[in-house]
Amino acid sequence: MYSLATVLPFVVCLVWSVIGLLDYKKADPAKHTLFVFSVAATLLYFCHYLHFNGLNTRFSEGIYFLCNMSVYPLYAMYVERLTHKRLSFWLRDAWWFIPALLFCVATFIWGGDAVQGVNKWVFPIVSIAAILYATRLLLLFRKRVDNYYSNPEEKRLDPVLVLLILQLVTLVASFIVNLAGRDSFMGKEMLLIPSVAFSVLLFGIFYVGGKTAFPSEEVQQGEDIAPPASLNENQRQQLMQKIEQQMLDKELFRTKGLTISDLAEAVGSNRTYVSSCINQCAGMSFSEYVNGARVRYVLSLVGSQPDLPVSELADKAGFNDRTTFYRSFKKATGMSPSEYAAAKNAGG
Numbered sequence: 492m493y494s495l496a497t498v499l500p501f502v503v504c505l506v507w508s509v510i511g512l513l514d515y516k517k518a519d520p521a522k523h524t525l526f527v528f529s530v531a532a533t534l535l536y537f538c539h540y541l542h543f544n545g546l547n548t549r550f551s552e553g554i555y556f557l558c559n560m561s562v563y564p565l566y567a568m569y570v571e572r573l574t575h576k577r578l579s580f581w582l583r584d585a586w587w588f589i590p591a592l593l594f595c596v597a598t599f600i601w602g603g604d605a606v607q608g609v610n611k612w613v614f615p616i617v618s619i620a621a622i623l624y625a626t627r628l629l630l631l632f633r634k635r636v637d638n639y640y641s642n643p644e645e646k647r648l649d650p651v652l653v654l655l656i657l658q659l660v661t662l663v664a665s666f667i668v669n670l671a672g673r674d675s676f677m678g679k680e681m682l683l684i685p686s687v688a689f690s691v692l693l694f695g696i697f698y699v700g701g702k703t704a705f706p707s708e709e710v711q712q713g714e715d716i717a718p719p720a721s722l723n724e725n726q727r728q729q730l731m732q733k734i735e736q737q738m739l740d741k742e743l744f745r746t747k748g749l750t751i752s753d754l755a756e757a758v759g760s761n762r763t764y765v766s767s768c769i770n771q772c773a774g775m776s777f778s779e780y781v782n783g784a785r786v787r788y789v790l791s792l793v794g795s796q797p798d799l800p801v802s803e804l805a806d807k808a809g810f811n812d813r814t815t816f817y818r819s820f821k822k823a824t825g826m827s828p829s830e831y832a833a834a835k836n837a838g839g
Contacts, residue, residue: 492680492683493543493678493679493680493682493683494544495683495686496543496680496682496683496686496687497539497540497543497544497682497686498540499686499687499690500536500539500686500689500690500693501533501536501537501539501540503536503690503693503694503697504529504532504533504535504536504693504697505533505537507529507693507694507697507701508526508529508530508532508533510697510701511525511526511529511530511701512526520572521569521572521573521703522700522701523572524565524568524569524572525569525697525700525701527565528562528565528566528569529697531558531561531562531565532558532562532693534554534558535555535558535559535562536689538551538552538554538555538558539555539673542555542673543673543676543677543682547603549598549599549602549603550599552598552602552603553595553596553598553599553603554595555598555603556591556594556595556597556598556603556606556610557591557592557594557595558591559591559594559610559614560588560590560591560594560610560613560614560617561587561588561591563617563618563621563622563658563662564584564587564588564591564617564621566621566622566625566654566658567587567621567622567624567625567628568584568587569625569700570625570628570629570651570655571584571625571628573632573651573703574628574629574631574632575628575632587617587621590613590617591617594606594609594610594613607672610669611669611670614665614666614669615662615666615669618662618665618666619662622655622658622659622662625655625658626655629651629652629655634776636778637776637777637778637779638751638766638769638770638776638777638778639750639751639752639762639766639777640748640750640751640777640778641744641748641749641750641777641778641781641782641809641815642747642748642778642810642811642812642815643778643815650699650700650702650703651703653695653699654696654699654700654703657692657695657696657699658696660692661689661692661693661696664685664688664689664692665689668685721767722764722767722768727768727771727772728772730758730760730764730765730768731768731769731772731773733758733759733760734754734758734765734768734769737754737757737758738754738780738781738784739784742788743757744781744784744785744788744808744809745785745788745807745808745809746809747809747810747811748811749781749809751765751766751777754777765777778815779819781809782810782815782816782819783819783823785805785808785809785810785816785819786808786819786820786823786824787823788807788808788809789801789804789805789807789808789820790823790824792804792807792808800832801820801828801829801831801832802816802828805820805828816828
């Protein structure tokens with residue numbers, strides 16, 4: 492069992508690295524970074540294997556510290572590529588890897604035992620900073636999605652939230668193991684516990700990451716263009732009147748797949764002005780504004796068309812995403828569509 496424990500995480504990472512290599516040419520830029528992450532993890536756990544089998548050298552220990560300090564920054568770079576149009580950032584983000592390089596060089600000079608004590612405390616600082624950075628990027632991206640799409644659920648990179656949770660759990664486990672020290676597991680069957688835990692977490696990270704689609708360029712476009720000057724209060728109110736005329740009077744909200752660009756074109760403005768106007772005047776995101784109008788339309792039809800199920804009315808209102816409909820309906824009424832229908836029927 493000890494032999495299996497020493498090799499299991501390495502095998503998991505190696506398999507996903509091979510899969511990433513085979514798909515590299517047709518993969519999107521984010522998955523290219525995920526592949527680099529998998530290679531770093533493979534090297535890290537190969538060095539673990541050497542260490543726990545007494546085969547480690549000063550060189551392998553140097554590679555261990557290099558990869559150990561690099562995996563979480565690489566994951567942050569993966570999230571950055573998922574959420575930003577700008578792709579050429581390797582040189583700009585090189586500072587993330589300065590601690591990893593310093594530990595690697597120090598290990599080559601003084602040996603792994605000399606730097607292990609410092610690594611226990613520097614590793615969580617670098618890793619937590621990377622996870623926080625990745626979380627901030629994802630939350631900002633989800634906000635942009637909510638201000639672009641009327642049906643944002645499938646665009647919001649929800650799987651990446653799962654990945655962040657997996658990474659956080661892995662980070663906590665890594666921190667505990669680092670505090671205990673690798674040598675405390677040397678030659679002991681208890682090594683199987685962290686080995687299986689890390690293998691499961693790593694498998695989940697690579698599996699979910701492999702299934703996460705690169706987001707539409709639409710929501711990322713214009714990131715590198717300077718925003719136009721702000722509207723004054725009078726201009727903002729005039730634009731809001733145009734928005735309400737198109738959305739409510741002309742029922743533009745019933746357009747399935749409506750985006751902020753569609754609305755901006757309808758009112759003769761640009762999406763930055765329109766998004767900002769809705770955020771400030773209505774106090775909500777574009778998706779909340781549109782879907783609120785759709786829910787109100789559904790509720791207005793319930794009385795005139797009582798024989799139609801709520802789901803069909805939702806389709807008439809412009810919803811083409813069941814998740815968005817249910818979430819928006821419950822937010823507006825405090826009930827799910829089925830609960831609302833039951834209450835309506837009970838009331839006659």
